[in-house]
Amino acid sequence: MNKPLRRVAIFCGLLIFSLLIRDNWLQFVDGDSLKNDPHNRRVLINEYAKPRGDIIVGGKAVTGHKTTGDSDFQYERTYTDGAEWAPVTGFASQVYGTTLLEGVEDKILTGDDDRLFFNRTIDMLTGKQQQGGDVVTTLNSKAQDAAFKGLGDKKGAVAAINPQTGAILALASTPSYDPSTIADGSAKDSKAWSALQADKNQPMLNRALRQTYPPGSTFKIVTAAAALDNGLYSSIDEPTDSPLPYTLPGTTTTLNNEGPLPCHNATLKVALEVSCNTVFGHMGAQLGQAKMLAQADKFGFNKSLDIPVRTVASNFSNGMNSSQVALSSIGQFNTAATPLQMAMVAGAVANNGKLMTPYMVDQLRAPNLNVVQENSPKELDQAMTPQTAQKIQGMMEAVVSGGTGTMAQIPGVTVGGKTGTAQHGENNSGLPYAWFISYAKTAQGSPVAVAVVVEDGNANREEISGGGLAAPIAKSVMEAVLNK
Incomplete structure (x- = not known):
């Protein structure tokens, strides 16, 4: 071979070698990213070319599918009682993607999860159409229904958990939306x-998991736990040596109570029963920043969780002065919590101090109903000693039996609770948030803990209270779980 031909042959060989390298690079290195690129229309066509698996509640699907007649997108997602379940399911849209469980468990629901490889292979060999797997939740349909209907046309959220396992029983958020209305293009x-994007009420916001509120007096449970665990008081019937009036440390500002309450030197039990700001503000300042922060962290503050949907972190600040610690200890200043977080606080009390990790997926199932993943209860932290938890149970039960939470009473059931009316807005200019956290205790233990927050912009300011607005909703959720 002469020299020019040899050079052409070498050059052609290098081109072919480069093409082989590039081809293998695209297939084995960039393959996954290209396959999952949101701009790759083939991904969407493939996703909606087969029936999507279902999200299951109490043995029944709250999702479904229908044929479209479209040559590209052959199937479309449907929802049963979509607005009620949207804070759990999220949406699956041919145009706008997926969110919440529809997003986190997308590969199971589409059948593309690696754990379903055997099922896909069998379907291919038998000529059967590929189908998605199912997501079996821990949700209780009666509890969810009670929460959603209880909120009604009010803006707010409800979270309910099983304190003994961490299983989420209800997640309601209002106003809501029907995911079916945005399922196609x-x-x-x-x-x-x-x-939906323009709506100032943000119906697509999951307030139970992703909106934090000042928790107000419901946070006094955390402050009481810090006081008892750190030995500030040995008994709930011990006088707290709290002044009235109480001036915030380093200021001339007086901390007020909601009305003429018996808060001067009140016992811990009485102070919680009538919700004394002065007692718990003074208590927090005495304990100090480090002890209050440590106690809040034990309850789950300052960390986000995957349940498997990602929650936002609730907040108890660091670097505060004594007056700010006092305000934070009554659930004001920068203290902020999601409804799920406050359900966890009530749940830890009910579970003798043990805080369980919340979760809302029980099983992931293949299309043939084989279980590919099963979740089990996991402890998150020991929020307080069992002795402290039992003392706080006595205090919370007194709140419901004869304090500010009497509207949560359930005949024949021991109920513990704490009301809260949290200020918000500059100089408390906004309507307050009504809170109630609670648990129900039976002979078998405490099967449910609930947190309710209501932002009722239509109510008169004087009519907004945790005991009046939020407690009846919590009661209906607890009754639903207990089959009362």
């Missing part, structure tokens, strides 16, 4: 999406 769905 029609002009009607596009209009619905635009309306």
Whole structure:
């Protein structure tokens, strides 16, 4: 071979070698990223070319699918009671993607999860259409229904858990939306999406998991736990040596109570029963920043969780002065919590101090109903000693039997609770948030703990209270779990 031909052959060989390298690089290195690229229309076509698996509650699907007649997107997601379940399911849209359980468990639901490889292989060999797997939740349909209907046209959220396991029983958020209205790419769905995005009430916001509020007096449970665990008091019937009036440390500002309450030198039990700001503010300042922060962290503050949907972290600040610690200890200043976080606080009390990790997926199942993953209860932290928890149970039960939470009473059931009316807005200019956290205790233990927050912009300021607005909703959720 002469020299020019040899050079051409070598050059052609290098080109072929480069193409082979590039081809293998695209297939084995960039393959997954290209396959999952949101701009790759083939991914969406493949996803909606087969029936999507279902999200299951109490043995029944709250999702479904229907054929579209479209040559590309053959199937479309449907929802049963979509607005009620949207804070759990999220949405699966041919245009706008997926959120919440629809997003986190997308590969199981589409059938593309690696754990379903055997099922896909069998379907391919038998010529059967590929299907998605199912997500079996821990949710209780009666509790969810009670929570959603209890909130009604009010803005707010409810979270309910099993304190002994951490299983989530209800997650309601209002106002809500129907995910079916944005499931496809029609002009009607596009209009619905635009309306949802423009709505100032944020119906697509999951307030139970991703909105923090000042918890107000419900946070006094955390402060009481810090006081008892750190030996500030040995008994709930011990006088707290709290002044009235109480001036915040380093200021001339007087901390007020809601009305003429018996808060001067009140016992811990009485102070919680009537919700004395002065007692718990003074208590927090005495304990100091480090002890209060440590106690809040034990309850789950300052950390986000995957349940498996990611929650936002509730907040108890660091670097505060004594007056700020006092305000934070009554659930004000920078203290902020999600409804799920406050359900965890009530649950830890009910479970004798042991805080369980919340979760809302019980099983992931293959299309043939084989279980590919099963979740089990896990301890998150020991929020307080069992002795402290039992003392606080006595205090919370007194709140319901004869204090500010009497509207949560359930005949024949021991109920513990704590009300809260949290200020918000500059100089308390906004309508306060009504809170109630609670648990129900039976002979078998404490099967449910609930947190309710209501932002009722239509109520008169004087009518907003945790005991009046939030406690009846919590009661209905507890009754639903107990089959009362």
